[in-house]
Amino acid sequence: MEPQPHILVVDDDREIRDLLSRFLERQGMRVSAARDAKEARRLWPLGRYHLVVLDLMLPGESGLDFARWLRAQDDVPIVMLTAMSEETDRIVGLELGADDYLAKPFNPRELLARIRAVLRRAGGEGGGPKEPPARAIRFAGWTLEPARRRLLNPEGVEVPLTGGEYELLQVLVERPNRVLTRDMLMDLLHNRQAGPFDRAIDVAVSRLRRKLEDDGRNPTLIKTVRGGGYVLAATVERA
Amino acid sequence: MEPQPHILVVDDDREIRDLLSRFLERQGMRVSAARDAKEARRLWPLGRYHLVVLDLMLPGESGLDFARWLRAQDDVPIVMLTAMSEETDRIVGLELGADDYLAKPFNPRELLARIRAVLRRAGGEGGGPKEPPARAIRFAGWTLEPARRRLLNPEGVEVPLTGGEYELLQVLVERPNRVLTRDMLMDLLHNRQAGPFDRAIDVAVSRLRRKLEDDGRNPTLIKTVRGGGYVLAATVERA
DNA sequence: TGTGAATTGTAACGAAATGCAACAAGGCGC
DNA sequence: GCGCCTTGTTGCATTTCGTTACAATTCACA
Numbered sequence: 001m002e003p004q005p006h007i008l009v010v011d012d013d014r015e016i017r018d019l020l021s022r023f024l025e026r027q028g029m030r031v032s033a034a035r036d037a038k039e040a041r042r043l044w045p046l047g048r049y050h051l052v053v054l055d056l057m058l059p060g061e062s063g064l065d066f067a068r069w070l071r072a073q074d075d076v077p078i079v080m081l082t083a084m085s086e087e088t089d090r091i092v093g094l095e096l097g098a099d100d101y102l103a104k105p106f107n108p109r110e111l112l113a114r115i116r117a118v119l120r121r122a123g124g125e126g127g128g129p130k131e132p133p134a135r136a137i138r139f140a141g142w143t144l145e146p147a148r149r150r151l152l153n154p155e156g157v158e159v160p161l162t163g164g165e166y167e168l169l170q171v172l173v174e175r176p177n178r179v180l181t182r183d184m185l186m187d188l189l190h191n192r193q194a195g196p197f198d199r200a201i202d203v204a205v206s207r208l209r210r211k212l213e214d215d216g217r218n219p220t221l222i223k224t225v226r227g228g229g230y231v232l233a234a235t236v237e238r239a
Numbered sequence: 240m241e242p243q244p245h246i247l248v249v250d251d252d253r254e255i256r257d258l259l260s261r262f263l264e265r266q267g268m269r270v271s272a273a274r275d276a277k278e279a280r281r282l283w284p285l286g287r288y289h290l291v292v293l294d295l296m297l298p299g300e301s302g303l304d305f306a307r308w309l310r311a312q313d314d315v316p317i318v319m320l321t322a323m324s325e326e327t328d329r330i331v332g333l334e335l336g337a338d339d340y341l342a343k344p345f346n347p348r349e350l351l352a353r354i355r356a357v358l359r360r361a362g363g364e365g366g367g368p369k370e371p372p373a374r375a376i377r378f379a380g381w382t383l384e385p386a387r388r389r390l391l392n393p394e395g396v397e398v399p400l401t402g403g404e405y406e407l408l409q410v411l412v413e414r415p416n417r418v419l420t421r422d423m424l425m426d427l428l429h430n431r432q433a434g435p436f437d438r439a440i441d442v443a444v445s446r447l448r449r450k451l452e453d454d455g456r457n458p459t460l461i462k463t464v465r466g467g468g469y470v471l472a473a474t475v476e477r478a
Numbered sequence: 479t480g481t482g483a484a485t486t487g488t489a490a491c492g493a494a495a496t497g498c499a500a501c502a503a504g505g506c507g508c
Numbered sequence: 509g510c511g512c513c514t515t516g517t518t519g520c521a522t523t524t525c526g527t528t529a530c531a532a533t534t535c536a537c538a
Contacts, residue, residue, distance in 0.1 A: 027304075113303065162514055177373060177386060178360070183342070199496085200516055206498055207515090216497050217522080218399055223388050226402045226495060226524060233388040401524060438486090439526050445488055446525085455487050456532080465485065465534070 005119055006030040006047055010040045010066070011055040011081065020053065020111070027112055037061035037069075044073065051119055053111070055081045077118045079111070137173050139236040140221055142212065144173055151211070164189070165208045172222065172232040181229040205230055244358055245269040245286055249279045249305065250294040250320065259292065262347045263354075276300035276308075283312065290358055292350070293337075294320045306337060316357045320345065348430040376412050378475040379460055381451065383412055390450075403428070404447045411461065411471040420468040444469055 007029050009020050017033040024031045032047060034040035036058050052070060056063035067078055077099040099118045137144040141154035149166055151159045161169065171188045172180065182201045186194040194201065206216055214221045223233045246268050248259050256272040263270045271286060273279035275297050291309060295302035306317055319340040338357045341350055373385035380393035388405060390398045400408065410427050411419065421440045425433040433440065445455055453460045462472045 112301075116303075164515065177388075179356075184340075198516090199498095199518085202496065203498070203516075206496090209497090220387075220389075224402060224496070228402070231388065233386070235386045403525065436528095437526090438528085441486065442488075442526070445486095448487095463486070 005050040005115075006032070007051050007053060007115065008040065008043065008047070008049040009033045009053045010035075010037070010058070010063070011053070012036055012057075012059050013055075016055075024112065024115070029115075037063070037066040040066060041069070044070075049076055051077045051079065051115060053079050053081065053115070079114055079118055081111075136239040137236055138239060139173060139176065139232070140234040143239075144169060146170070153213075159211050161208075161211060164204060165211060168204050168208055169212075172230070173236055176232045176234060176236045179225045179228045179231050185229065201230075243267060243269045244289040244354075245271070246354065247279065247282065247286070247288040247291045248272040249274075249276070249291065249297070249302070251275055251296075251298050252294070255294075258347065259350070263351065266351055268354075276302070276305040279305060280308070283309075288315055289361075290316045290318065290354060292318050292320065292354070296322055316361045318350070318353055318357055352430045375478040376475055377478060378412060378415065378471070378473040382478075383408060385409065392452075398450055400447075400450060403443060404450060407443050407447055408451075411469070412475055415471045415473060415475045418464050418467050418470045424468065440469075 007024055009017055009024075009031060011017050011020075011033070012035050014035070017035070021031045021033055032043055032049070034043050037060060040052075054063050054067060054070075058066070063080065067080070070076060070078065079100045100114045135146070137146070143152040143156075144150075145152065151161050151166070151169065153159050167189055168185070171185065180188075182194045182198065185201050186192055186198070189204075205222060209216050209219060209222055212221050221232065221234055223231050225231060246263055248256055248263075248270060250256050250259075250272070251274050253274070256274070260270045260272055271282055271288070273282050276299060279291075293302050293306060293309075297305070302319065306319070309315060309317060316338040319337045320343055321340055322343050338360070339353045341353060376383040376385070382391040382395075383389075384391065390400050390405070390408065392398050406428055407424070410424065419427075421433045421437065424440050425431060425437070428440075428443075444461060448455050448458060448461055451460050460471065460473055462470050464470060
């Protein structure tokens with residue numbers, strides 16, 4: 001296991017700084033806090049931070065500007081906090097390179113979960129065994145190359161996949177012979193819940209099937225489980 | 240065959256603990272319950288649990304942390320219960336190694352189904368080696384391939400089965416020469432009870448028989464036990 | 479053995495779930 | 509701003525499966 005993750009919290013609200021410091025430290029992390037971008041800039045070279053929790057609404061220089069500066073320094077993961085729950089803000093933040101986003105007021109526990117998720121994704125935290133194995137994955141003649149994020153057909157020719165199609169296939173391939181409900185797929189792919197009449201997953205599967213040359217009327221690879229979801233019906237092996 | 244699975248339920252809601260205890264015990268499982276992580280930790284060494292049902296939202300130490308601890312102890316399967324809003328937690332949970340999850344409020348029957356699925360996937364309990372690779376199953380010349388979710392006739396040609404037909408056949412093949420009542424089949428296939436005039440199973444068997452070229456008037460493979468149910472009359476061997 | 483009640487087999491029907499083409503909204507590069 | 513690409517939505521065709529109806533079979537019992 002990695003030593004302690006070291007977190008930098010940047011927020012002008014003293015109460016939040018203290019709360020987060022206590023809470024995250026109790027969870028086994030080291031925490032430093034800054035009240036604004038200026039102070040954060042001063043702290044930055046003094047420690048090796050694994051992740052920055054950044055309030056967007058800061059006095060003086062905005063959190064977005066500071067995030068931009070951070071990005072220029074290093075690719076440290078950033079989790080943004082903001083009072084505005086507008087989707088656009090989220091987009092702006094994510095485009096800027098934030099790794100996740102949380103609207104205020106937030107549940108510390110949820111922030112913790114996201115911090116951990118981001119750290120794990122960043123490959124920090126002990127290089128857990130859950131890291132994306134960059135090895136090629138073979139199933140039913142096909143090859144999925146996570147390293148290159150591409151799919152090769154049995155003849156070894158690349159079949160172009162869109163981002164969404166790749167993600168879906170990856171999720172399926174990681175759980176072969178297991179029925180994945182639409183809910184789960186929605187969760188794993190988009191972090192959101194499926195509405196009652198949501199057909200997005202069906203359509204995504206349909207599109208993926210076509211690229212895999214799998215006939216939806218009589219599928220071989222991605223089987224439908226009526227009332228259940230979908231299963232990858234194949235044995236997968238990691239090269 | 241299998242000893243009683245022993246389940247540990249960790250949830251702070253007394254009503255849920257009681258409900259699950261009663262329900263799962265009625266399904267032939269042994270159940271222990273804990274109200275929080277602390278109590279669960281105390282119970283852990285006292286029993287050999289085959290599976291843990293874990294609420295993510297616990298007072299004191301979070302379910303996520305407890306799951307992490309559990310993982311460090313043992314690779315016991317975990318099924319998580321989550322509130323709808325904890326989307327991130329669900330993701331983190333799965334990444335952490337939970338084997339499945341269910342959003343609250345949940346249907347006990349559905350939980351039961353998932354528990355069974357996870358136990359089955361965990362490959363016979365008792366801490367045997369992991370996941371016996373789903374081998375092909377042969378009976379009376381026919382071959383059922385769980386890995387590909389398909390059926391081959393004695394000539395080796397695939398006979399397309401619908402999802403329901405496949406499930407039914409799988410259930411039968413896993414219990415050869417054993418009479419399965421309609422109730423049992425209904426339970427195993429749909430997690431629900433058969434109504435008094437429920438003919439769904441009969442019709443399903445009829446449809447499956449046709450694909451297996453088994454004459455309903457004089458069946459060879461799937462025999463009818465009047466007043467009882469159905470039996471797969473064949474010796475099965477796993478390749 | 480004959481008779482009626484139960485039970486089972488299965489064709490037919492229809493509600494619900496799924497496949498997917500067509501459309502639309504938004505992102506991205508120019 | 510203007511297309512191209514990606515992806516969600518909608519509508520409709522198709523498939524699946526439960527229900528119903530009725531015929532065939534079995535059983536109890538005279």
